[in-house]
Amino acid sequence: MSMIAAFYGGKSILITGATGFLGKVLMEKLFRTSPDLKIIYILVRPKAGQTLQQRVFQILNSKLFEKVKEICPNVHEKIRPISADLNQHDFGISKEDLEELLSSTNIVFHCAATVRFDDHLRHAVQLNVTATQQLLSMASQMPKLEAFIHLSTAFSNCNLKHIDEVIYPCSVEPKKIIDSMEWLDDAIIDEITPKLIGDRPNTYTYTKALGEIVVQQEGANMNIAIIRPSIVGATWQEPFPGWVDNLNGPSGLIIATGKGFLRAIKATPMAIADLIPADTVVNLTLAAGWYTAVHRPKSTLIYHCTSGNLNPCNWLKMGLQVLATCEKVPFEKAFRRPKADFTTTRFTTHYWNAVSHRAPAIIYDIYLRLTGRKPRVMKLMNRLLRTISMLEYFINRSWEWSTHNTEMLMSMLSPEDQRMFNFDVRQLNWLEYIENYVLGVKKYLLKEDMAGVPEARQHLRRLRNIHYLFNIALFLIIWRLLIARWQMARNVWVFIVSFCSKFLSYFRASSTLKL
Numbered sequence: 001m002s003m004i005a006a007f008y009g010g011k012s013i014l015i016t017g018a019t020g021f022l023g024k025v026l027m028e029k030l031f032r033t034s035p036d037l038k039i040i041y042i043l044v045r046p047k048a049g050q051t052l053q054q055r056v057f058q059i060l061n062s063k064l065f066e067k068v069k070e071i072c073p074n075v076h077e078k079i080r081p082i083s084a085d086l087n088q089h090d091f092g093i094s095k096e097d098l099e100e101l102l103s104s105t106n107i108v109f110h111c112a113a114t115v116r117f118d119d120h121l122r123h124a125v126q127l128n129v130t131a132t133q134q135l136l137s138m139a140s141q142m143p144k145l146e147a148f149i150h151l152s153t154a155f156s157n158c159n160l161k162h163i164d165e166v167i168y169p170c171s172v173e174p175k176k177i178i179d180s181m182e183w184l185d186d187a188i189i190d191e192i193t194p195k196l197i198g199d200r201p202n203t204y205t206y207t208k209a210l211g212e213i214v215v216q217q218e219g220a221n222m223n224i225a226i227i228r229p230s231i232v233g234a235t236w237q238e239p240f241p242g243w244v245d246n247l248n249g250p251s252g253l254i255i256a257t258g259k260g261f262l263r264a265i266k267a268t269p270m271a272i273a274d275l276i277p278a279d280t281v282v283n284l285t286l287a288a289g290w291y292t293a294v295h296r297p298k299s300t301l302i303y304h305c306t307s308g309n310l311n312p313c314n315w316l317k318m319g320l321q322v323l324a325t326c327e328k329v330p331f332e333k334a335f336r337r338p339k340a341d342f343t344t345t346r347f348t349t350h351y352w353n354a355v356s357h358r359a360p361a362i363i364y365d366i367y368l369r370l371t372g373r374k375p376r377v378m379k380l381m382n383r384l385l386r387t388i389s390m391l392e393y394f395i396n397r398s399w400e401w402s403t404h405n406t407e408m409l410m411s412m413l414s415p416e417d418q419r420m421f422n423f424d425v426r427q428l429n430w431l432e433y434i435e436n437y438v439l440g441v442k443k444y445l446l447k448e449d450m451a452g453v454p455e456a457r458q459h460l461r462r463l464r465n466i467h468y469l470f471n472i473a474l475f476l477i478i479w480r481l482l483i484a485r486w487q488m489a490r491n492v493w494v495f496i497v498s499f500c501s502k503f504l505s506y507f508r509a510s511s512t513l514k515l
Ligand SMILES: CCCCCCCCCCCCCCCCCCCCCCCCCCCCCC(=O)SCCNC(=O)CCNC(=O)[C@H](O)C(C)(C)COP(=O)(O)OP(=O)(O)OC[C@H]1O[C@@H](n2cnc3c(N)ncnc32)[C@H](O)[C@@H]1OP(=O)(O)O
Pocket: 115, 116, 117, 118, 152, 153, 154, 155, 230, 231, 232, 247, 248, 249, 250, 251, 252, 253, 254, 256, 257, 265, 316, 318, 319, 320, 322, 323, 340, 341, 342, 383, 384, 386, 387, 390, 391, 394, 395
């Protein structure tokens, strides 16, 4: 019998960010392995015209929850959505809901965050720092609370090269930052943002670091653990390989590569691609929840959920496998053939952006205009280039994360739990994982049917022929222009033509002689 699964049985669990990528995988695993849990409260905001119930209905009806619905047919009765917006004071939770939450909750998993790299500091602080502080204050009033698990990121201290499982201080105390956001206007915040984030690349990593300090300060009297995953990718094994449902991290770039938009990217091929599958993160999170509640470690433990030091994979290996899979099982209606390369200098990056990204986009937009349609590719391309520029920081560096706590936790699990809540990335076969990731992107993100693969292959063949024809036409046009304007080009042309005709007449003469 799994100790972890048994531990969550009969428990009331609060999850923030349950509608997000990791939150959904966490909920799914909880229901699948502990169908006898009492209830999962989820803090949800109405979004995109959907009520809370509609949002929950949509999640439960997704492919991710198919197995859960077999194992736990009354799953819908065990989810209790609570209307809450983490941007609001007290989250805008009603008095009755708050009372129920405070009196019943046993475990809190805090996953909600803004993961945008370009968020305004005010918003990022509100969600990643202030909301964390408020949630901890709520948790401190929960008499039945056994553990509070905070999801952070391995990149919260990405300004360092070697990162230990400790909380690092920031130059300005989080409380001062929270206070200042209340009275500073946007223009001043914009001005001080670069100074505050210092050598971190964005407000996301900075505010996640502040969030950790808040957890340490405010949660001193609680059983708390912090999980720091690196770049979370599609599921590895559970509930099935390759599940992914948003464009964050590598997923968006895999689409851009498979659809032929992304042709070059500035990356350090040998830098570690520290990806971690979503189900691995969730297994570690659940194991940490159990360990924190049952073993009650004296201090707040931080768990690095990373792959680089145990089973490293580099960007070259990953990129090549993405391309190989896109070649084998192409995405539908590709813009160009999937073919990409890494650039290593600013100059070559600018050159390939102009030649391989902007030029084809402009040409295709002209074609769309000429055929009476609305041009759209340049806009898409600009968005892609902006996204790449934001991700570049992470694909041109390597970090070392120590994993002592994570390894200690692994050793504390029973063999049954090590199997059921596996977070040992040494067992991961990268080539297989990346192939499943790309297939998952195709099936679950792009919603493409595998039956369309022959047509997609046919489309790629057409694109290859168009590419050849285009290159020949371009060559001829450039050559014609050169001949018209440049004496040297004319001389070369005359030389080539006379050489070819001599060669042909020699060839003809020798073959006649042989006859
Ligand atoms: C022998 C030698 C041979 C050499 C051969 C070499 C072969 C090499 C081959 C190379 C091939 C390349 C293969 C490529 C595949 C692998 C590359 C992987 C690189 C991955 C890098 C990942 C790094 C991530 C680092 C993360 C570190 C921190 C981790 C975390 O803790 S948090 C989670 C991460 N968070 C994010 O990822 C959020 C990032 N996103 C944002 O911040 C924003 O979305 C934005 C990028 C700033 C864009 O903002 P906008 O306002 O402009 O857009 P908006 O968000 O509103 O969306 C607009 C539309 O764009 C779509 N979109 C959003 N995100 C992405 C995305 N990442 N990629 C693509 N598209 C995206 C969005 O859906 C909207 O679309 P619409 O709805 O249609 O309008």
